Amino acid sequence: MRRLAEILGLRRPDSVPPAPALPVYAVGDLHGCSGLLERMLARIDADIAATAPGPTRIVFLGDYIDRGADSAGVLARLRALEAARPGQAVCLMGNHERMLLDFLDDATGRGARWLRHGGLQTLASFGVRTAPGAAPTARRLAALARDLRQALPAGTEAWLRARPLLWQSGTLCAVHAGADPRRPPAAQPAKAVLWGHPEFPRRRRRDGIWIVHGHDVVPEPVAARGRIAVDTGAVFTGRLTAAAIRPGGTVTFLTA
Numbered sequence: 001m002r003r004l005a006e007i008l009g010l011r012r013p014d015s016v017p018p019a020p021a022l023p024v025y026a027v028g029d030l031h032g033c034s035g036l037l038e039r040m041l042a043r044i045d046a047d048i049a050a051t052a053p054g055p056t057r058i059v060f061l062g063d064y065i066d067r068g069a070d071s072a073g074v075l076a077r078l079r080a081l082e083a084a085r086p087g088q089a090v091c092l093m094g095n096h097e098r099m100l101l102d103f104l105d106d107a108t109g110r111g112a113r114w115l116r117h118g119g120l121q122t123l124a125s126f127g128v129r130t131a132p133g134a135a136p137t138a139r140r141l142a143a144l145a146r147d148l149r150q151a152l153p154a155g156t157e158a159w160l161r162a163r164p165l166l167w168q169s170g171t172l173c174a175v176h177a178g179a180d181p182r183r184p185p186a187a188q189p190a191k192a193v194l195w196g197h198p199e200f201p202r203r204r205r206r207d208g209i210w211i212v213h214g215h216d217v218v219p220e221p222v223a224a225r226g227r228i229a230v231d232t233g234a235v236f237t238g239r240l241t242a243a244a245i246r247p248g249g250t251v252t253f254l255t256a
Contacts, residue, residue: 017249018210018228020169023052025254026059026228027242028221029094029214031235032068032121037077039256040240047244047254055088059167061214061230062094062176062194066118068235072125079159093163094176095194095215101160107145108138126151165193171208172245177215181205200227212243223251 025044030037048056064078065071081089099114100122111119112135123130128147130136136144149157166185167174173185175193178200183189184207192200196215205211205226214231221230221241228251234240240256 016171016208016210018172018212018223018245018251019247019249020057020172020245021247022054022169023048023056023247024059024169024172024174024212024245025056025242026061026174026212026230026245028061028230028232028240029063029234030060030068030074030240031063031066031096031118032071032074032125033234033240034068034070034073034077036234036238036240036256037074040242040254041081043254043256044242044244051244052246057090057167057169058085058088059090059174059212060092061174061212062092062163063096063214063231064091064094065100065122066096066114067121068118069121070125071122075156075160076153079156090167090174091163092167092174092176093160093165093194097160097163098194101157104145104149104157107141111141111145112136123148165190168209170247171210172212173209174212176213178213179205179211185209212245221253 027040044058060078064074078091082091099117102110103114103119120130123144126148128144128151166188168185177194178192178196179188180192180197181199181203210226210228212228216229217231217233218229221232221243228243230241230243232239232241242254244252244254
């Protein structure tokens with residue numbers, strides 16, 4: 001079969017490099033770590049100046065909020081970055097942004113889950129006070145959602161709702177958590193790209209598309225078998241990672 005593929009001019013999926021149309025910097029989960037974000041932006045700018053003076057993209061892979069101390073600062077910085085660098089910065093949605101929006105939409109039904117997974121730290125970063133101890137009542141959850149909506153700076157909720165689920169260039173597709181390996185990028189369900197897919201770690205894609213993602217914490221970043229994993233658990237380890245992916249197919253990693 002391999003010989004037949006060579007005769008027909010076909011390439012195995014694992015021989016296709018992760019080749020975007022322009023240099024891409026894919027940044028892992030931030031989780032309220034505004035200091036690491038600033039350090040990473042400085043690292044990326046220095047790398048662009050040294051290696052890629054032309055057009056580039058900086059793709060943030062979601063999970064900007066929760067767990068860390070400065071979710072409000074991270075969101076403000078990313079919004080300012082998009083405004084200052086139109087077209088260069090791309091901010092995808094992560095499952096934690098989705099949980100915050102679910103909290104605003106249905107606090108009594110879905111809010112408790114968000115609070116258990118870092119929402120309390122996000123509320124605090126926006127100055128929303130919560131009572132320690134027992135789980136909040138339905139009435140209190142509704143009040144917290146109202147207070148958060150009022151505390152969010154103008155335009156922030158709309159910005160969060162407008163986050164794209166994926167971004168693609170050439171043979172590279174950026175998502176938050178993973179993808180269904182049987183579906184093309186344009187047909188990915190929101191659940192798969194936000195929360196992951198059970199077959200994503202096990203089944204290799206057959207279309208030559210490489211998936212760069214965060215969500216799953218890895219001890220070291222890795223680029224292999226059609227996947228580029230960059231979430232090194234910044235809020236836990238103090239290490240924020242970005243993958244620099246070149247049109248020629250090379251992948252290097254930056255750490256802040």
